[in-house]
Amino acid sequence: MEPNNTILVATGASLDVAALELALARHDYRVESVTSGQLALEVASAGGVVLVLLDTALAGGAALELTGQLTQADASRRIPVLLMSHRPTNDEKERAARAGADGYFTLPLATTSVVDHVLFALQGQRIGGFDLEVNYHMMAAASPDAVVLIDMDSGRPVDLNHRAEQLLGRSALELLTAPFSAFCDPLEMNAMMQSVLAGELRVHRMSLRHSSGRMVECNARGVRIAKPGRRLFHIRLVDVTGTQRADDLRIGQERLLEMMARGVPLEDTLHKLVQLVESQSPGVLCSVMLLDENGTHMHCACCPSLPGAYAALLEGMAIGPGVGSCGTAMHRREAVVVSDIEHDPLWAPYLDLIRDFGLRACWSMPIMQDEDKVLGSFAMYYRTVRHPDNEEQRLIGVASHLASIAIERARREAELARHRSHLEELVEARTAELTRAKQHAELTSEELQAALENLSMTQDELVRRDKLAALGSLVAGVAHELNTPIGNSLITASTLADHTAALSSQVEAGIRRSELEAYLERAREAGDIIQRNLQRAANLVGSFKQIAVETTDTQRRHFFLDQLLQEILAPMWASLPQPRPILVLDVVPGLQLDSYPIPLSQALGHLIDNCIIHAFAAPGDGEPTVTITASAEGSDVLLSVADNGAGIPPEHLHRVFDPFYTTRLGAGQSGLGLYITHNIVTGVLAGHIDAASTPGHGATFTMRLPAAAPR
Numbered sequence: 179m180e181p182n183n184t185i186l187v188a189t190g191a192s193l194d195v196a197a198l199e200l201a202l203a204r205h206d207y208r209v210e211s212v213t214s215g216q217l218a219l220e221v222a223s224a225g226g227v228v229l230v231l232l233d234t235a236l237a238g239g240a241a242l243e244l245t246g247q248l249t250q251a252d253a254s255r256r257i258p259v260l261l262m263s264h265r266p267t268n269d270e271k272e273r274a275a276r277a278g279a280d281g282y283f284t285l286p287l288a289t290t291s292v293v294d295h296v297l298f299a300l301q302g303q304r305i306g307g308f309d310l311e312v313n314y315h316m317m318a319a320a321s322p323d324a325v326v327l328i329d330m331d332s333g334r335p336v337d338l339n340h341r342a343e344q345l346l347g348r349s350a351l352e353l354l355t356a357p358f359s360a361f362c363d364p365l366e367m368n369a370m371m372q373s374v375l376a377g378e379l380r381v382h383r384m385s386l387r388h389s390s391g392r393m394v395e396c397n398a399r400g401v402r403i404a405k406p407g408r409r410l411f412h413i414r415l416v417d418v419t420g421t422q423r424a425d426d427l428r429i430g431q432e433r434l435l436e437m438m439a440r441g442v443p444l445e446d447t448l449h450k451l452v453q454l455v456e457s458q459s460p461g462v463l464c465s466v467m468l469l470d471e472n473g474t475h476m477h478c479a480c481c482p483s484l485p486g487a488y489a490a491l492l493e494g495m496a497i498g499p500g501v502g503s504c505g506t507a508m509h510r511r512e513a514v515v516v517s518d519i520e521h522d523p524l525w526a527p528y529l530d531l532i533r534d535f536g537l538r539a540c541w542s543m544p545i546m547q548d549e550d551k552v553l554g555s556f557a558m559y560y561r562t563v564r565h566p567d568n569e570e571q572r573l574i575g576v577a578s579h580l581a582s583i584a585i586e587r588a589r590r591e592a593e594l595a596r597h598r599s600h601l602e603e604l605v606e607a608r609t610a611e612l613t614r615a616k617q618h619a620e621l622t623s624e625e626l627q628a629a630l631e632n633l634s635m636t637q638d639e640l641v642r643r644d645k646l647a648a649l650g651s652l653v654a655g656v657a658h659e660l661n662t663p664i665g666n667s668l669i670t671a672s673t674l675a676d677h678t679a680a681l682s683s684q685v686e687a688g689i690r691r692s693e694l695e696a697y698l699e700r701a702r703e704a705g706d707i708i709q710r711n712l713q714r715a716a717n718l719v720g721s722f723k724q725i726a727v728e729t730t731d732t733q734r735r736h737f738f739l740d741q742l743l744q745e746i747l748a749p750m751w752a753s754l755p756q757p758r759p760i761l762v763l764d765v766v767p768g769l770q771l772d773s774y775p776i777p778l779s780q781a782l783g784h785l786i787d788n789c790i791i792h793a794f795a796a797p798g799d800g801e802p803t804v805t806i807t808a809s810a811e812g813s814d815v816l817l818s819v820a821d822n823g824a825g826i827p828p829e830h831l832h833r834v835f836d837p838f839y840t841t842r843l844g845a846g847q848s849g850l851g852l853y854i855t856h857n858i859v860t861g862v863l864a865g866h867i868d869a870a871s872t873p874g875h876g877a878t879f880t881m882r883l884p885a886a887a888p889r
Contacts, residue, residue, distance in 0.1 A: 466478075503557055771886075
């Protein structure tokens with residue numbers, strides 16, 4: 179580190195001194211912090227301080243006086259002072275500058291920004307500490323950017339480097355003998371100076387006037403340099419013209435593509451394209467030529483900057499191997515560069531015609547639709563002998579590509595317009611045909627309407643008959659099922675009545691004990707028969723009542739399926755006689771339904787009864803097993819009951835849900851269990867049930883139930 183490398187920070191708690199110390203250490207500076215003006219003066223007087231950061235809140239009303247004292251604290255040299263405050267006014271900044279402050283910035287400020295302020299102030303101090311006329315010139319000469327040192331009182335440059343001469347296209351003598359405002363906008367220059375003097379640290383945009391007349395866009399950064407007896411202003415200029423032009427080109431391309439998308443006429447689009455290219459390359463004159471459908475003659479589509487008489491000469495000219503730049507480019511299907519028109523053989527036949535127009539260089543790029551089809555050419559003319567640089571070659575390539583998009587789109591639009599016109603003719607003809615068909619259809623519609631009304635009445639009648647037939651079938655089934663137990667009870671009761679009448683006669687004649695005992699035995703048998711048959715009739719009536727599923731008396735609630743199955747199956751399995759089938763539960767935990775648990779329990783009960791009664795009626799090879807599985811599928815729950823029993827023959831499978839259909843009618847079964855299950859699942863539970871079976875390998879009944887039953 180250098181001996182004089184201390185940055186003195188005089189502040190209360192406005193800055194993160196530790197972070198500032200770490201950041202400045204990377205630039206070989208150390209930081210010393212004090213909390214009073216007196217301590218600041220003592221440290222500055224001791225030597226080694228190269229810059230002071232002074233918080234105005236620390237000194238209060240004496241801040242400006244303290245500023246002047248700090249700048250003169252070191253007898254060997256002036257110490258730059260940067261003031262900082264939370265709410266500085268413009269008046270405070272001006273008074274601070276008059277008091278000798280080198281800058282004034284507003285708090286709070288990021289550590290990186292504070293470091294920038296410090297380094298810029300130190301740069302100016304270091305320049306001022308040397309013999310300015312020698313060392314500044316050496317520093318400026320070594321800079322890769324344009325550097326200008328301006329006397330703020332006269333407004334004239336007092337030093338500059340060769341890069342500044344190149345940037346403005348002017349000699350050092352020309353630049354040093356005129357105010358710098360002659361080469362830029364005075365308002366921009368004044369605004370930058372005022373900003374720097376106010377302590378602002380930012381990049382300014384300046385437009386400089388080149389000797390050729392074109393404007394050079396620059397990013398400028400300035401710093402005031404302390405020199406006894408003089409007010410000097412250092413400016414570093416970075417040419418961003420290329421960047422600006424690239425941005426302008428990108429924006430121009432976007433606008434051109436937008437124009438194409440909006441269907442702007444081709445002439446307007448090409449005119450905008452030519453303007454864009456001419457703005458990118460000063461002094462260029464552009465033209466767009468279109469090749470006719472035969473591919474032999476060119477026509478001027480857009481050349482606003484070229485002389486009208488010259489454009490007229492090109493109109494209708496045949497292309498060929500030696501027809502200037504454009505005709506040759508279209509013929510060869512490749513770019514043609516002519517740096518000197520007067521001495522190029524491609525232009526030899528036309529020199530007498532074009533000499534008066536002052537065109538000296540021309541390069542042309544064919545506008546291609548694809549590798550084989552040429553649409554036209556894009557040309558760039560100059561009034562001086564010159565060869566295209568890389569940027570100009572890229573520019574003409576971009577221009578020809580954009581032109582190809584615009585031309586191809588315009589031709590497609592024209593083709594579409596022709597198709598639309600033809601389509602309109604077809605539509606008119608088709609409309610007339612459809613009108614005739616519509617009239618015929620209206621006549622037919624009246625007939626169809628009458629037929630539909632007749633069909634509707636027929637359908638209503640068929641539905642009514644189907645309902646009556648279903649009701650008749652149900653009534654017949656009910657009557658058939660009830661007829662046996664009731665008939666048996668009636669016969670038994672009639673027989674018992676006959677025995678009772680006979681007993682009465684025997685009592686009058688004197689009944690014997692054996693006769694009374696015989697009567698009592700027959701009465702007991704008759705009572706058992708009547709009780710069994712009436713109980714069966716009652717069971718049948720109960721089953722019939724379940725056929726019509728009602729929800730008015732059924733409670734709807736949220737429940738977990740695995741808990742409900744445990745509640746249903748535990749007592750049901752305990753009541754089965756030994757040997758019981760094995761029960762396997764494979765239910766996803768936590769399946770929750772908002773439905774009707776009682777009807778669901780009834781449906782499961784019927785399915786399990788069906789397994790016990792039918793599946794395992796005959797002994798099988800394996801151990802009887804009933805498997806109940808449940809899982810979620812979307813917003814539905816799949817619940818299945820499967821067994822490994824005898825299975826259901828294919829001829830019976832499609833009838834298992836029919837009422838009164840059973841293969842064990844003689845065994846006391848009514849054939850209503852699966853029918854009731856079907857009504858419950860498709861009715862109150864709003865679901866669907868299917869049966870699947872492979873004979874000899876069991877059957878599976880699967881219910882698909884909504885997790886939330888409809889209300």
